[in-house]
Amino acid sequence: MGRRAILRRRHRQQGGFRQMNNRWIELLKKKTKELAAAKEETFETKEEEPGEYRKPIFQIIYIFLGIFVLMAGYFSYYIMFQSDDVINNAYNKRQEVLSERVVRGQILSADRAILAQTVVDKDGNETREYPYGEVYAHAIGRYSKGKTGIEESENIRLLTSNINSIEVMYSDLSGKKSPGDNVVTTLDSKLQEVAYNALGDNRGAVVVMEASTGKILAMASKPSYDPGKVDDQWEELLADEKTEAPLLNRATQGLYPPGSTFKILTALEYMRENMAYLEYEYDCDGSIDFEGMTIHCHNNRSHGEVDLPKSFAKSCNTSFANIGKGLDIAKFYEMCDSFLFNQNLPVNMASNVSSFTLQKGVSGTKEAMQTAIGQGNTLISPLHNAMITASVANEGVMMKPYIVDHIENAEGATVKKYSSQTIGRMMSGEEADYISDMMRQVVTDGTATKLEDLPVEVAGKTGSADNSKGKAHSWFVGFAPDREKDTDIVVSIIVENVGTGSEYAVPIARKIFKEYFK
Numbered sequence: 001m002g003r004r005a006i007l008r009r010r011h012r013q014q015g016g017f018r019q020m021n022n023r024w025i026e027l028l029k030k031k032t033k034e035l036a037a038a039k040e041e042t043f044e045t046k047e048e049e050p051g052e053y054r055k056p057i058f059q060i061i062y063i064f065l066g067i068f069v070l071m072a073g074y075f076s077y078y079i080m081f082q083s084d085d086v087i088n089n090a091y092n093k094r095q096e097v098l099s100e101r102v103v104r105g106q107i108l109s110a111d112r113a114i115l116a117q118t119v120v121d122k123d124g125n126e127t128r129e130y131p132y133g134e135v136y137a138h139a140i141g142r143y144s145k146g147k148t149g150i151e152e153s154e155n156i157r158l159l160t161s162n163i164n165s166i167e168v169m170y171s172d173l174s175g176k177k178s179p180g181d182n183v184v185t186t187l188d189s190k191l192q193e194v195a196y197n198a199l200g201d202n203r204g205a206v207v208v209m210e211a212s213t214g215k216i217l218a219m220a221s222k223p224s225y226d227p228g229k230v231d232d233q234w235e236e237l238l239a240d241e242k243t244e245a246p247l248l249n250r251a252t253q254g255l256y257p258p259g260s261t262f263k264i265l266t267a268l269e270y271m272r273e274n275m276a277y278l279e280y281e282y283d284c285d286g287s288i289d290f291e292g293m294t295i296h297c298h299n300n301r302s303h304g305e306v307d308l309p310k311s312f313a314k315s316c317n318t319s320f321a322n323i324g325k326g327l328d329i330a331k332f333y334e335m336c337d338s339f340l341f342n343q344n345l346p347v348n349m350a351s352n353v354s355s356f357t358l359q360k361g362v363s364g365t366k367e368a369m370q371t372a373i374g375q376g377n378t379l380i381s382p383l384h385n386a387m388i389t390a391s392v393a394n395e396g397v398m399m400k401p402y403i404v405d406h407i408e409n410a411e412g413a414t415v416k417k418y419s420s421q422t423i424g425r426m427m428s429g430e431e432a433d434y435i436s437d438m439m440r441q442v443v444t445d446g447t448a449t450k451l452e453d454l455p456v457e458v459a460g461k462t463g464s465a466d467n468s469k470g471k472a473h474s475w476f477v478g479f480a481p482d483r484e485k486d487t488d489i490v491v492s493i494i495v496e497n498v499g500t501g502s503e504y505a506v507p508i509a510r511k512i513f514k515e516y517f518k
C-alpha cells in the first residue's frame, strides 16, 4: 500500500474513532448530568427506601466504566496514530506535531510575572507576547527568527501538556488544543527591572545570582530588542548587529578583558606559589618599567608601601605587575584552566568561551605582567566572572548557574524541578576567606567605598579594562550576605567604554544591592 493510501486509511480510521468517541462523550455528559440531578433528589428526599441509594451507585459504576473504555480506546488510538508522529520524528517535525495539539506555555518569573505567553484570538490565531518587551529579551530569548534562550532550551516542554489526561483526551478528541506546560524561571522581576534600568543608555550587562545555589536572579544585556517585534524589525536588527549588536546576550556571550577584576585570580595564584604571601611588600611609585614597557597605576598615582591586601584594595597595577613578573606561567595557566577558561561553561544557555592565553615557552614576562593586571590577551564573559566571584563567596565551591527553576502544568502542579549542582571546589576555604577579606577591604578602604553605607557588608573588586574601542570598560564583581537565605548574592557588571569601575559599575551594584536588601 502506498503512503497516500495509508494516510487516507488512517484518516478514515481517525475520523471514525472521533465520531465514536464523540458519541461516548455526549453519553457521558448526559449521564453526569443525570447523576447530578439524582444526587440533588437524594438530598431533598428525607425518607428513602433502602433500594433508592443503589441507583446513583450503579450510575457511578457505569460512568467509570464508560471513562475506562473511552480512555482505553483513546490510548490505543494515541499509540496507533499519534505516538509515532510524536516520538519517531526529528525535532522539527516533532515540535510541529506538538504545536498542532498544544498552545505554547508561558514563561514566568520566580515571583509569577508573565514574561512570555501565547494569546489565541477568536479565530484561533496565536500570537507570542512578551509583556516586558526589551527587559527580558536576552534572559528568556525569542520565539520568532530562530529561537533563543529559554524559548529554545525549553521548547519541547512549552509544547507539552501535562494537565490531567482526561482533559487532554477531551480536547484532543474534540479537536481543541491543550494548554502547554509553563516554565517558571529563577528570575526576580524587581531585580531584573532594576538591573536593566541601571545600565541606562549604555552598552553592557548585569548578572545577579545566588552564590550557594547558582540561581540566576537577574540577567540583563544592553542594547536590547523587543522579542515580540522581531518579525517587523528583523532587517533593522540585523543591520545593527555590526555596530550595537542588540541580539547578542552580552551577559553570557560578550567577551571582555577582565581588567583588575582578574586580580582575584592573580592574587590566588600568588598565594599558592608563595607560602609567605602574608609578608608580601612592595613600594609603589605609580609605575613600573620592564624592558621598555611601562605599566601605570590609575592616574599615575603612587600607592607607596603596600602589602597584598592593600595592593588589592587600591587596585595597584604596579604592585600586581610586579607579582605577575615572578609567577610560574605553567601553573598560572593550569589554575585558570581549572577556573574554566578556554572551555565551554557548563551552563544550559548560549555562552562564549573565555580565553587565557599565557603559555609557558610562548608568552614572555611582559605578557605575564599585563595578564596579572587583567590586560594582555585574557577575555572573560560577565557570567563567567560572576561564577568565579560566587566561588569566592561560597567558600571555594563553584555552583552551576541556572535560570529555570521548575516546569509546571497549566494548573500549577510541578512537573519537573531543577535543583542546584556543584561544578567543583575551586579553592580551599582558607583561600576563599582570605580573598573575601581583601574584597571586603575594596569596599571599606579601596576603590568601591561608594558601597560602604549600604545596610549589608559588601565585598568586591572593581576593574577598568582598557580596550581598542575607546574609553575603558567599567567592571564590578562583588557579593553581599543574605543571612536569611544563608547565601551570598553575587553581582557581575560591565559597562562598555565609559571609564572606571568605581565611577560606572559600582553605582549599578549599589542599586541592585539596595533593591535586594530593602
Ligand SMILES: [Zn+2]
Binding pocket: 284, 285, 286, 297, 301, 302, 303, 304, 315, 316, 317, 318, 319
Ligand atoms: Zn600603585
